[in-house]
Amino acid sequence: MPAEFETVIGLEVHAEMNTASKIFCGCETAFGGEPNTHCCPVCMGLPGALPVFNGGVAEKAILAGLSLGCEITRETVFDRKNYFYPDLPKAYQISQLYHPICQGGGIELASGRFIRLREIHMEEDAGKLIHDPWTESTLADYNRCGVPLMEIVTQPDLRSPEEVIEFMQSLKSILEYAGVTDGKMHEGSLRADLNISVRRPGEGFGTRTEMKNMNSFKAIQRAVTVESERQIALIKRGERVLQETRRWDDNRDLSYPMRSKENAQDYRYFPEPDLPALHIDEGWLNEACKALPELPKAKRERYFAQFVLPRHDVEILCQTHALTVLLERTAEQGASPKDAANWILSDVLRLCREREIEPAELQLAPKALAEIIAAVNGGRVNRSGGRALLEHVLAGEKAVEAAIAELGLELAGDENALGASIAEVLAENPDAVANYRAGKVKVLGFLAGQCMQKLKGRADPRRVSELLREELAK
């Protein structure tokens, strides 16, 4: 039975581009720093300062466009968007309105539905405003001013919170693969403005509301759900939806209208006179196409075919570019892709969750992971020892070899020691031995455990069981 109402969602996603320097000056883009320590006359808008465009930003925008199936604009132009706010030192943002660098393109969802993009354009980020409770005032820090942003605008093709999340995850993944963003959402490097409206099927678009700067998937999901419910309830009561900007309160699971600064802002866009238009020629496009790395879809197919991994595992791995990089580089260091995949999917992901970091932030050398895998597979160290090594390596301690020695993880490969402990255990547990020989094979586990205790855990449990069986069979 068709739903009474349909939710229509369009997104404006802001992605910070991971260039070393800002879009219009050479200041670093690195996150953090004391206020106004990453600034210069250009990004803080001193009189007489002029923007100079960072070619690396164009390169990345083109790669992003190509990886999203967009058409690249051949003559792209920057425009000034004029408005007053303390986080905007020039009182205009250099953005693109009339000739954005990419047009069209889109992402196909798992359901087969295609979500179209309207455009991608480049712009500079604004600074940050901090509330100062001591003086009841606002403090402006321009460190983030001038960080290059890509704004990715979709057509209003999304129809549910689930579709929005899937689209965002897919977009994040593709942009990370293309190497244009690091996707650290908690640092604000990917944010979305949501445009939400509802309608009865067959009708034209309803009035939409906007929710800005959403930077967590969970919040986005809730916001879309709650807002569409709110609008539907309004309409059912015979009231109208007001076109407004609303703020989402994650703690209270609701949104409220923002105090309107201006109702309809007149940004007085005009072409930026300080920056010449950029001509993107055939040669540059060809180079960019060649430089495009393997994208998520292609990688998933390849992993499935080459590494013979379960499809579900492949999906999870390929969702995060950093994991695929770790897997491929660990394989380059000699580990089998299957082993590397297993370790990544289990312990590496677990550690990320425990430390509440993104895989991209994990400081794990592929060489180290390969060595750990080799040590475990070779029987030098058991699985829990391997886990300990992983923790040790992540803590910034030195090499795997040194760690094995230091932590005393080396298994008693010494068959004599093994044999001695087995003999002791068998002697100390005659009833268990009798039970085993009588057919109660489960007793083996108990006996093996006793041996492991004697060996203080420093043995390969598989070998212990093996030797036990041999002895008991005698």
Added chain:
Amino acid sequence: MTTALEIGQRLQNGELCAEELLSESLSRVKALDKDLNSVVGLYEEQAFEQARAAQKRLDQKQPLSALDGVPTGLKDLLCALGQRSAAGSKMLGSFVSPYDASAVAKLRAAGAVMPLRLNMDEFAMGSTTETSFFGQTKNPWDLARVPGGSSGGSAAAVAAGLVPYALGSDTGGSIRQPASHCGVTGFKPSYGAVSRYGLIAYASSLDQIGPIAPSARDCAAVLDLISGADPHDATSSGLAAPTLPALGGDLKGLRIGLPEECFGDGVEHAVRERVLAVAEALKGLGASVERFRLGGLEYAVPTYYIIACAEASSNLSRFDGVKYGHRAANAPDLSSLYVNSRTEGFGPEVRKRILLGTFVLSSGYYDAYYLKAVKAQARIRQSYESAFARFDLILTPVAPSTAPRLGESLSDPLKMYLSDIFTVSVNLAGLPALSVPAGLDESRLPVGAQLIGRRFDDKTVLRAGDAFQRATSFHSLTPPIHGGARHAS
């Protein structure tokens, strides 16, 4: 009038000493500037340090340039490290620049001594230097008259011999017109020849920094020091080669055009006469001169004001009291902070142009005004392109009249804007143009003639100006305030 290059030469052959030269300059400022009010900032200590360093180099016969040790003045629109750079405005009345404009840095690297900051119309918006927050500048030729604008302080200072040359800026005639009214030579380079980094922006697509000096030859020397592509200015491309070496010889084969629209009824009789006499002199040097119709000039003034005010309204938005500049006291909220700081900090002419610029960019009017002006600008460029297919240079008056009286212009703003008619189209097309003294009118007020060249053909413009000045002596005339010979000559 002694030229800047002559002074540079005398420093280099030991006839003059840099510190003495600076002292003389400063004494002249003390003696004359109370009547002129061309100086808005004085940096004696900095300048003496620079002069001493220059003298060391001169003693070791290792000058940084032909103008090493020569004192100069900077239009208040240019940011200079450690100097109050106020753009003639209350808004920046306490603003000390933490950086050098690229052109200023280049002069520093050439050994320039920089004691003076020179008066201007507020934010370069004006043609009389009457809108400055620091009071009006007077014309050295007649203290009851304006020196022109917006680089009025720079032109007056050079005319009165306070400094041998100065830097100004030109957006719609702001170097050429005051040079003309003060009887000195002023040059606006091709757009893009000189970096605008550090020039407080008025109209980004029209502004250029340029020299005001006693001669075209001086202008060429200064231009060669300050021009060049700059990584801090994406619109700068520099010039293909220095211009000073290109000067010399006669003007045989040079084709000069006289646009008939510039010699009609709106031009004062004396101005027309003097400029036509320049044409004759150029003929005498071997050039051919021909009248023609330029076309499109009637659109120049409205086009200029729409584009300039639009860009200015955006460029001046950054002055909000938050990071620098005048901040209103006791503003209860953010909105008041903005409105009060800006209304208190800007004078009426600036506020008017901001409102006009805001209007032509606003939703609903953008197409009818701004876009239309941009298309008109393209038409004006085309007119010049057609002209330069037939001619190498175009000769016009700089202004329809000589210097107006103080107070006269501001009472009729439209008339004031219209007096820019011969200069604004040059900025719209990005062309190089020189204003050379062409003699005096019956009231002994200077008349200037304008030579316009092809984009990036600055050298031909300067070459013609220099040839004219080698054959005549109008540029050596000095105003009464001069009180006799300048410097040790």
Added chain:
Amino acid sequence: MKITITDESLDYLAALSRLSVPEGERETLKRELQSLLDYMELLDALPETELQIQGQGRETLRGDEVTPSYPVEAITLNGAAVRGGAFQVPQTVE
């Protein structure tokens, strides 16, 4: 295009520009803006044309290199109200 500058339009422009117009200046300003805009009607005589965009190539662009930033003292040198290196303004409401 015939346009009339009314009190409403003047107020709107002033608000957009964050300026206030002193009472005594309103009439003069309206009049002057009006005469300037009337004068600009001259441009209506121009025929319609298309504008071509001519861009510059990638070789004119800056490389992605970090250059040293200015010390915070230089950045805040001219700030009227600075606290902890940041610029202070009356509290913004959203």
